[in-house]
Amino acid sequence: xKNKIYMRTESPISILAQRLKKLKNSLTNSxxxxxxxxxxxxxxxxxxxxxxxxxxxxxxSESPHLSKLNQLTMQTDWDKVFSDQKSxxxxxxxxxxxxxxxxxxxxxxxxxxAKTVLELGLFSGYSALAMAEGLPExxxxxxxxxxxxxxxxxxxxxxxxxxxxxxxTRLGSALNLLDDLASEGEVxxxxxxxxxxxxxxxYVNKLLSNNLVTKNSIxxxxxxxxxxxxFSEDEKQTKGSIEVKxxxxxxxxxxxxxxxxxxxxxxxxxxxx
Ligand SMILES: C[S@@+](CC[C@H](N)C(=O)[O-])C[C@H]1O[C@@H](n2cnc3c(N)ncnc32)[C@H](O)[C@@H]1O
Numbered sequence: 101x102k103n104k105i106y107m108r109t110e111s112p113i114s115i116l117a118q119r120l121k122k123l124k125n126s127l128t129n130s131x132x133x134x135x136x137x138x139x140x141x142x143x144x145x146x147x148x149x150x151x152x153x154x155x156x157x158x159x160x161s162e163s164p165h166l167s168k169l170n171q172l173t174m175q176t177d178w179d180k181v182f183s184d185q186k187s188x189x190x191x192x193x194x195x196x197x198x199x200x201x202x203x204x205x206x207x208x209x210x211x212x213x214a215k216t217v218l219e220l221g222l223f224s225g226y227s228a229l230a231m232a233e234g235l236p237e238x239x240x241x242x243x244x245x246x247x248x249x250x251x252x253x254x255x256x257x258x259x260x261x262x263x264x265x266x267x268x269t270r271l272g273s274a275l276n277l278l279d280d281l282a283s284e285g286e287v288x289x290x291x292x293x294x295x296x297x298x299x300x301x302x303y304v305n306k307l308l309s310n311n312l313v314t315k316n317s318i319x320x321x322x323x324x325x326x327x328x329x330x331f332s333e334d335e336k337q338t339k340g341s342i343e344v345k346x347x348x349x350x351x352x353x354x355x356x357x358x359x360x361x362x363x364x365x366x367x368x369x370x371x372x373x
Contacts, residue, residue, distance in 0.1 A: 110194075111364040112328040117148035152364070159200045165261045166202060166229055172257065173224040187249035195223045197294075197322070198364055202230035205292060205320065208369065209234030212318050214289035218281070219243040220274040220303055221295035225254030225267075231292065232263040242268045242286070244277040244295070274303060282310035287317075294322040297340030301347040308372075315372045324348055325366030 124141045127133055133141075162170065178191045197205070209217060209231045215238065217231050222245035232241050245251050251271050258264040270277050274295045291313060293303050300321065307313045324330065329341035330348060351358045351370045358370040 110327050111152065111366075112325055112332075113148050113151060115327060117145055120145050120148070155363075156198070156200055159203050162199050162202060162230070163233060165263070166199075166226065166233070169224060169226055169229060169257055170196070170199070173226060176224075176253075181249060187247050189247045189250075191223065191247065191250060195221075197227040197230065201322070201364060201367065202227055204361075204363065204367070206230045206234040208318065208320060209290050212290060214318070215239045216286070216288045216290070217241040218286075218288040218291045218312070220278075220291070220293050221245065222254050222269060223250055225258050227292060227294065228254065228267050228269075229258060229261065229263060231290070232266045235266055240266055240268065242270060242281070242288075244270045244272065244274045246271070246273050246295070275299060275306065278303065278306045278310065278312065282306075282312055286312060288313055289316070290318050290320070292320045292322070297323060297326065298343045300344050301350065304347060304350070313372075317371060319351075319368075319370045321347070321351075321368040321370070323365045324360060324368045325362075327365060330366070 120141065124133075124138070124145070128138070161167075173196050174193055176193070178187070178193060181187045182190050205227055213236075214234075215236060217235065217239070219228050219231065219241065220243075222228055222243040225243075228241060228243045232239075235241060243254075245254070248271055251269050255269050258267050258269075270280075272280075288307075291307060293300060295303070304319065304321075307319070313319070324344060324347075326338070326341035326344050327335065329335040329337055330345045335341075348360070348368070350356075351368060352360075355373060356370045357373050358368060360366060360368045
């Protein structure tokens with residue numbers, strides 16, 4: 101089967117590069133651009149396109165197990181999985197964390213010396229495996245996922261790696277599973293939030309109100325830019341972007357120590373003060 105090439109999660113910078121290219125083409129077609137104008141536009145496009153490639157190239161390589169899972173995820177025809185009614189939700193290759201995000205998560209888990217990690221949103225298991233690589237031998241990671249196909253896909257692969265035993269997968273809605281975890285008395289050193297965007301703020305509030313995290317726990321939240329909608333009024337606002345924006349405001353209050361990183365579609369690292 102011919103492998104399909106999918107685009108990864110769109111970052112504001114890649115969206116800008118695409119828009120600028122389109123603008124350059126229509127300007128070139130409508131009037132003759134000066135040589136200098138074309139060269140200026142090309143240099144802006146090059147800078148934008150090369151930024152993420154350079155960040156990727158200068159970041160450590162993923163492990164062979166991560167690399168294989170990356171390939172497997174990219175080669176899977178997720179549209180067919182959905183149309184064959186194998187998955188309940190429309191899963192997409194773009195959902196998978198990038199190599200750089202995976203390595204950042206692994207680094208954060210490792211340097212924070214976290215022993216217990218919670219993930220909301222497993223998909224094919226890429227970020228779960230990356231974080232598990234940063235855990236010590238007695239560390240554990242629980243990943244919550246609503247789609248049964250996703251859990252089966254990830255479980256099958258994770259169990260074929262030497263780190264599968266560190267990763268528990270739980271099937272259900274993240275909000276319900278957070279209640280279960282609280283009643284089991286679980287407490288997490290590190291939490292990666294990457295499930296339903298419209299529920300982001302409720303995840304954080306539930307983690308805090310149910311004591312699933314402590315003052316020292318680290319929260320890591322993906323897609324905090326929502327393709328630019330969180331900071332540009334010109335972009336289409338969605339229920340997800342409105343909710344993520346509310347969480348961004350909450351996390352920038354005095355109660356939290358927060359750093360928002362312009363990595364891909366935005367990643368926030370936060371802890372209680
Ligand atoms: C962006 S993907 C996760 C990607 C994964 N963390 C990675 O980086 O490779 C989001 C996942 O969350 C799942 N999801 C969506 N809504 C959910 C919910 N309410 N509870 C649990 N999982 C949910 C989706 O099925 C999808 O697999």
